Amino acid sequence: MFVGVPNPNILMPLEKMTITVTAGDEKGKKITVLYNPEQYVQSRSVNMTKENAFGANGQESQVPSGDSETLSFTLFFDTMSAGAEVGGSPIDKAKFAGNSLLPSAAKMLDVRDYTQEIYNLMRFDTSIHSIPPLKLEWSSLQFYGYLAQCTQTFTKFNEKGMPVRATMECVFHQVTNLLEDAKMHPFESPDTTKYRTVVQGDSLWAMAVKEYGQPEQWRTIASANGLANPRRLRSGERLVLPAID
Structure with a gap:
């Protein structure tokens, strides 16, 4: 019998990253990730544009222009098991808990039902004539922008060929708050x-x-x-x- 300090996630669940749509037909929609990313990367670059200097015998000047900041990370999805660390709505958590008790061939939760929610954030919204603007929140991180690039990789399937595990490589481009x-x-x-x-x-x-x-x-x-x-x-x-x- 195990005796020791209990898993703190049982007493106080981990704060989960959330993605909120801030305008358009789905304004206010909030997606809570199933598993927090292990890391995220913020980057920014400055472009140097060459211009000919007038009357300077062909000498060139460097004119800087900044790119918007990018935020990138990998999200993990798994519908095979359930635990205190799994995010999502209370309904999602109940589904995961019930699904985890079934034998592998009987598991019915398709991981695409969860990856597609994020993948669809790149769909054109006719009400604002753009892809939807987003707000990402995770503890002290607050990032406003668009989902600019997303790659889905399905890594595990049940006996019937249904995907049950996946990763998503996500890149967001910042828009001023x-x-x-x-x-x-x-x-x-x-x-x-x-x-x-x-x-x-x-x-x-x-x-x-x-x-x-x-x-x-x-x-x-x-x-x-x-x-x-x-x-x-x-x-x-x-x-x-x-x-x-």
Whole structure:
């Protein structure tokens, strides 16, 4: 008989990473990962663009431009077993507990039901004309951005060929924390027409949130600038942000 300190996860479950959709048709949807990643990597780079210096005999100057930050990690999924460390909703945990008691051939939880929730975060949302913006939270980590790249690898199958274990390599690209910025810096008189120059990573949705506090106002900006395809913004392009009542 084992005698010793009990598993602390039984008394106080581990805090799980959550991914929340912050705009669009599924605004407010929250996904709790089944297992926390073992590590995550944050990275940022600076691009150096060469420009000819005027009247300097062909000498070149270096003009820096920064890329947005990226966050990458690997998520693990397993529907074969259950334990105190497994995340998800109370319903999910009950499913895992019941499924873990079944023999291998009788297990009925397809791991794709859980990987697909995250994979679908790259689907185009017509209500905001973009893929959905996200908020990632895990203890002190708070990251706002988009799921830019995701690779699923299925590593275990039951006797009937149904996948029951998988990993996902996820890469998120940061977008400035527009919602928090809006709280700290009140909107600049949305009843006044303004002009903005497009920079790398800009989107009409982001401009609408920052200027009007309403992501659906991207249509107003698109209409005012005659943009047939609002997804195609060119760096350096000057856009008019019309006044609204």
